[in-house]
Amino acid sequence: MKNIFRNPNKSVAAKLIIAIGLLMIVVSFVFWYAILHKQNKDIMFIAVDYGETFIDFAKKSTFSSMSSNDREETRKVIENLSIPEGVHSLRIFDHSGTVRYSSSKERAAESVARGSQACKSCHTDPANSSELSPTPKKWSVYKDEEGNTTLKIVDRIPNELACFTASCHAHPKDQEILGFIEADLSLSLLDKTLFKQSLALTAYVAMFVLVVSICLIVILYKVVSKPVNSLVTGMGKVAGGDLEHTVEVTSSDEIGVLAKSFNAMIRDLKNAREERELWTHTLEDEVAKKTEEIQNTHASLVQTEKLASLGRMAAGVAHEINNPLTGVITFAHLLQKKVPKDGPESEDINVIIEQAERCSKIIKNLLTFARATPSEKGNVSITEVLNRTIFMLQNQAKFRHVKFDLTCKDEQYIVSGDASQFQQIFLNLFINAADAMDGRGKITIYAREISETDNSYVELEFADEGNGIKEEDMSKLFEPFYTTKPIGKGTGLGLSVSHGIVKHLGGHITVKSTVGKGTSFFVRLPMEKTNL
Amino acid sequence: MSKILVIDDEPIIRTSCERCLKPEGYEIKTTATGAEGLEFLKNEPFDLVLLDLMMPDMDGMEVLQMIKKTYPSIKVIMITGYSTVDTAVDTLRMGAFNYLQKPFNPDTLLNAVKDAVDPVESN
Numbered sequence: 001m002k003n004i005f006r007n008p009n010k011s012v013a014a015k016l017i018i019a020i021g022l023l024m025i026v027v028s029f030v031f032w033y034a035i036l037h038k039q040n041k042d043i044m045f046i047a048v049d050y051g052e053t054f055i056d057f058a059k060k061s062t063f064s065s066m067s068s069n070d071r072e073e074t075r076k077v078i079e080n081l082s083i084p085e086g087v088h089s090l091r092i093f094d095h096s097g098t099v100r101y102s103s104s105k106e107r108a109a110e111s112v113a114r115g116s117q118a119c120k121s122c123h124t125d126p127a128n129s130s131e132l133s134p135t136p137k138k139w140s141v142y143k144d145e146e147g148n149t150t151l152k153i154v155d156r157i158p159n160e161l162a163c164f165t166a167s168c169h170a171h172p173k174d175q176e177i178l179g180f181i182e183a184d185l186s187l188s189l190l191d192k193t194l195f196k197q198s199l200a201l202t203a204y205v206a207m208f209v210l211v212v213s214i215c216l217i218v219i220l221y222k223v224v225s226k227p228v229n230s231l232v233t234g235m236g237k238v239a240g241g242d243l244e245h246t247v248e249v250t251s252s253d254e255i256g257v258l259a260k261s262f263n264a265m266i267r268d269l270k271n272a273r274e275e276r277e278l279w280t281h282t283l284e285d286e287v288a289k290k291t292e293e294i295q296n297t298h299a300s301l302v303q304t305e306k307l308a309s310l311g312r313m314a315a316g317v318a319h320e321i322n323n324p325l326t327g328v329i330t331f332a333h334l335l336q337k338k339v340p341k342d343g344p345e346s347e348d349i350n351v352i353i354e355q356a357e358r359c360s361k362i363i364k365n366l367l368t369f370a371r372a373t374p375s376e377k378g379n380v381s382i383t384e385v386l387n388r389t390i391f392m393l394q395n396q397a398k399f400r401h402v403k404f405d406l407t408c409k410d411e412q413y414i415v416s417g418d419a420s421q422f423q424q425i426f427l428n429l430f431i432n433a434a435d436a437m438d439g440r441g442k443i444t445i446y447a448r449e450i451s452e453t454d455n456s457y458v459e460l461e462f463a464d465e466g467n468g469i470k471e472e473d474m475s476k477l478f479e480p481f482y483t484t485k486p487i488g489k490g491t492g493l494g495l496s497v498s499h500g501i502v503k504h505l506g507g508h509i510t511v512k513s514t515v516g517k518g519t520s521f522f523v524r525l526p527m528e529k530t531n532l
Numbered sequence: 533m534s535k536i537l538v539i540d541d542e543p544i545i546r547t548s549c550e551r552c553l554k555p556e557g558y559e560i561k562t563t564a565t566g567a568e569g570l571e572f573l574k575n576e577p578f579d580l581v582l583l584d585l586m587m588p589d590m591d592g593m594e595v596l597q598m599i600k601k602t603y604p605s606i607k608v609i610m611i612t613g614y615s616t617v618d619t620a621v622d623t624l625r626m627g628a629f630n631y632l633q634k635p636f637n638p639d640t641l642l643n644a645v646k647d648a649v650d651p652v653e654s655n
Contacts, residue, residue, distance in 0.1 A: 322634035327544035
């Protein structure tokens, strides 16, 4: 509630309360003033009426004594008339201002001055001219020395038949006005009543304004300020992102309708946000998938480029080494002819020749890797080559405890290439598998057909039960000279040569491996369209 | 006695051929460039040319073509470090008698030479 008035510029309720309150205060004040004014006027009217009656009564009371010119009697009557409370003084004076009778002795000697309030009843400017006022006013109100409101009433005493025919002959017949009777009546009693009444009225008005204001504040707070505040808070929360918030306004007026629409809007907003989040999520997944694809492609491109440059380098090195190697072999042979055939020198030279020829073999592999060109291209049945290779290996000591499971014995996959090269690839893979399994276990070969961008491929899977390949070795797998076998056992060229050949044919080799469980090599080769 | 010309930019190959073949009674001349080789051929008759496939000044293929054009009777054996069937078949198609793959040992060389110049003897 305090919040309403803390910053009235920002509160509708405060504005309403202030406006209505101000209006009420102004209107109440106007009424208050009007009532007081009217009361004052009415009381004055009654007082004047009463005064006039009193004057008439005084005139009538003094008439007989005046007519008989009994001055003592007149003085007595006047004194008696001034006895009641509220009658200040009663005087009779003539046109010249000389006081003839007075209720109080001290004022009897005073004369009425020209220009005094008594003369102003009939004359416009009694001090300077005898001009008569067009609207004679018998009475006037003034404050006496004690501060009490006093009503002064002056009336003429006209000449009458009884007066100018009286035995005293005091007044001639043509004299129009014989004198004036003046009464000063105290209104202090009325003053008191008026004051009390106005006090009461003020209190009533103040009470009214207070009660109405409090009611107004409470009603406005309940009907306007509270629901509007709750709406404002709700909007703030929604703007801050809290879409769980609902505005609790249950009234059926405009603010209630506004709150309902606002809640509906929040619901819509929430649904929209959920939809968007879902969509963003899907998009993120999609992006992550694409990124991974791109990364894979990139990695394989980098790998290919690396292999290609390595191949070029290997070819260059191999080519250059061939020349000195020819020299070594030739001169070793020449030397051998010069030493005794069974001597120790001959054996040493034999070692030189053997080792040089080993170099030559390595270089041959290197060149195959670098070029990977099929020597005889033709349609080859992969299944046949596999069968032949397995048959060849089964009799070898290394594969004595290795079981082969060729699951595609009766299927035919025709691939364009060189049968001996395929045999070399399979041989490499089988030797690697046997090494990985320490010569004991099963090698399973699966074959499946795969269609990709209008081309069909045959994918051969060579699954072993070996130790698996460590993550850090994966990326170097196809690099030439990379081997995990003991020194002298492998050249590190088998897989890179196989990779080169398959690549040249438009296929590729991939690996999946779990350490401790085994490795699967996937060789994908493009199939010939003229399928059998 | 057969006269053999060895054209190879690599001195060790030239020396190897010379040392292998001379004891067998062949007359050997060697040169490092294709241009000089053709110059030799112009001046004296040879029975056989051992020709390197890759040389800095002239491509062995080019030299082979010119020899076969000018002296169709002279036999040529290509020496190649780049022994792939593609290039080998190409050289044979262009008239080479045989090809030798580096590194070769003296026996292989001798057999190839004998095949070329003394077919009866080698048989």
